[in-house]
Amino acid sequence: MSRKFVEGLLERADIRTDGARPWDMRVHDERVFDRMLADGNLGLGEAYMDGWWDCDDLEEFFVRLIRSDVRSNVGRSWKIVWYYLRSRFLNLQNRRRSWRVNWEHYDIDNDLYAQMLDRRMVYTCAYWKDADSLDGAQEAKLDLICRKLGLRKGQRLLDIGCGFGGLAAFAAQRYGATVTGITLSKEQRAAALEKCRGLPVEIRLQDYRDLGAEQFDHIASVEMIEAVGHRNFRMYMETAHRCLKSGGLFVLQAIGQNASSRSGDPWLDRYIFPNGMLPSVAQLGKAIDGLFVLEDWHNFGQYYVKTLRSWHKNFLSAWPVLAQRYSERFKRMWEYYLLSCAGAMRSRHIQLWQIVLSKGGVMGGYVAPR
Numbered sequence: 001m002s003r004k005f006v007e008g009l010l011e012r013a014d015i016r017t018d019g020a021r022p023w024d025m026r027v028h029d030e031r032v033f034d035r036m037l038a039d040g041n042l043g044l045g046e047a048y049m050d051g052w053w054d055c056d057d058l059e060e061f062f063v064r065l066i067r068s069d070v071r072s073n074v075g076r077s078w079k080i081v082w083y084y085l086r087s088r089f090l091n092l093q094n095r096r097r098s099w100r101v102n103w104e105h106y107d108i109d110n111d112l113y114a115q116m117l118d119r120r121m122v123y124t125c126a127y128w129k130d131a132d133s134l135d136g137a138q139e140a141k142l143d144l145i146c147r148k149l150g151l152r153k154g155q156r157l158l159d160i161g162c163g164f165g166g167l168a169a170f171a172a173q174r175y176g177a178t179v180t181g182i183t184l185s186k187e188q189r190a191a192a193l194e195k196c197r198g199l200p201v202e203i204r205l206q207d208y209r210d211l212g213a214e215q216f217d218h219i220a221s222v223e224m225i226e227a228v229g230h231r232n233f234r235m236y237m238e239t240a241h242r243c244l245k246s247g248g249l250f251v252l253q254a255i256g257q258n259a260s261s262r263s264g265d266p267w268l269d270r271y272i273f274p275n276g277m278l279p280s281v282a283q284l285g286k287a288i289d290g291l292f293v294l295e296d297w298h299n300f301g302q303y304y305v306k307t308l309r310s311w312h313k314n315f316l317s318a319w320p321v322l323a324q325r326y327s328e329r330f331k332r333m334w335e336y337y338l339l340s341c342a343g344a345m346r347s348r349h350i351q352l353w354q355i356v357l358s359k360g361g362v363m364g365g366y367v368a369p370r
Contacts, residue, residue: 002033013068015061022057023064029053045267045340049333058336059309062343109325110191113164115318116311121164121191124223124253125304125352129370134310137303142170145220147369148296148356149249151175155217158182158243160208161224165192165201172199180216182206208239215245222253226276230262233279233287241291241359250292250357254279255304257350272337278350292357295366301345301352308342 007017016024027033029052035043047053055061113121118138126137127144145167151157153176159168162181165188171177178200183189184207192203219240228236240250257278263269264277279287288294315322315334323331344350356368 002037003030006033006036009070010065013064013070015064023055023060025061026054027052040266042266042270045271045333045336048336049271049329051329051332058339059305059342059346062340063347066344066347066349110164110187112322112326115322116314117164120166120170121195122166123163125255125300126307126310127300128303128306129300134307134314137307138166139170142167143174144354144369145222145251145253146171146175146177148251148354149218149220151177151218154178156180158211158216158219160219160221160240161227162188162192162203163222164188165195165203167220167222168192168201168203169196169199172196172201180204182208182211208236211239211243214243216243216248217245218248219244219250220253221250223255225252225254226273226278228279229275229277230260230279230283233283237287237291240357244359246360247362248359249295249362250359252353252355252357254284254353254355255350256280256284256353258348268337271333284355288357292359293361294355295358295362296354296356296368298354298356298368298370299351300354301348301350304345304352305342308338308345312338312342 003017010017010025017027018024029047029050032044032047032052035047035052037043039046113123117123118126118134120135120138120142122138122142125141126134127141128137129140131137131140149157151171155177157168157171157177157179159171159179159181162168162183165181168179168181169192171179179196179202181192181196181201181203183192183203183205186205189203189205192201196203221240225233225236244250255278257280260280260282261277264273264275269276312335315338319331341350345352356366358366
């Protein structure tokens with residue numbers, strides 16, 4: 001009964017069970033159908049990790065699944081309800097909980113990221129407009145941020161959520177900026193300190209809420225707001241406003257979603273980004289209301305597909321080495337993560353935005369580099 005019902009739903013997406021096409025679902029355990037109906041995407045992802053089903057082209061599988069809106073017809077178990085209620089009534093990104101994503105995702109092993117990412121270890125969407133390699137596309141993205149800021153030699157830049165220090169090192173080396181980066185990840189801080197050795201860069205293990213009244217010429221925050229949470233968006237923007245000098249610019253790069261929500265994807269929450277959630281246009285607009293002038297909003301989510309594919313290719317190439325430390329279940333989890341996100345981006349279900357905000361407005365108007 002469950003199989004027949006699920007197959008009917010999948011048919012809407014032109015996905016067949018045990019079909020011959022790359023995006024078709026090959027079933028190895030019949031229990032997968034009950035799991036999908038009970039737990040939706042959480043059950044689908046866990047069943048894939050457990051080897052209950054396979055697919056030669058997971059990215060295309062998710063493009064078809066998302067575009068057909070099959071997921072809205074499945075998954076109403078107590079687990080899904082729990083994720084919703086937890087996000088609805090708790091501040092999952094308070095000071096104590098905000099460290100969790102760093103322990104479980106960023107602090108797992110710098111070697112994994114060194115193998116998967118570009119040479120600067122930039123773990124955010126690259127800018128492929130005029131680039132033909134991951135290294136080139138990530139440098140182009142870092143340069144685009146600096147150009148959008150109008151960064152000049154000697155200026156102070158605050159990098160909120162500095163990751164492995166790629167932007168901090170680039171801004172100091174190429175633009176002569178003095179950079180302060182903050183992160184909650186001990187492993188990322190260690191890598192960033194090494195990367196920025198000898199440069200005018202300070203890397204702090206610090207929560208954005210503890211920045212105080214220190215001021216900077218410009219601010220950048222690249223795909224960190226996804227860990228902030230809807231209850232804290234306004235506080236986040238107030239902190240940035242307080243720390244930005246009058247006339248300064250704030251470049252915010254964010255993965256966003258098309259409709260406002262108070263919770264993230266249950267599978268991603270459990271296995272990849274604990275307590276994470278994507279902001280919407282409305283939520284970001286409400287958060288900046290009365291604080292900043294919106295100078296530019298740039299959507300280049302199509303470039304995340306190519307970025308994720310590059311990470312996936314590097315991950316697979318490095319797997320013979322990584323397999324000495326990670327299990328086959330981890331490999332399946334990581335592939336599911338990278339390729340499902342690529343499918344979500346390709347389907348236009350989620351977006352990638354670079355937003356330029358100013359404190360007081362740019363006199364004469366702002367012309368955004370592309």
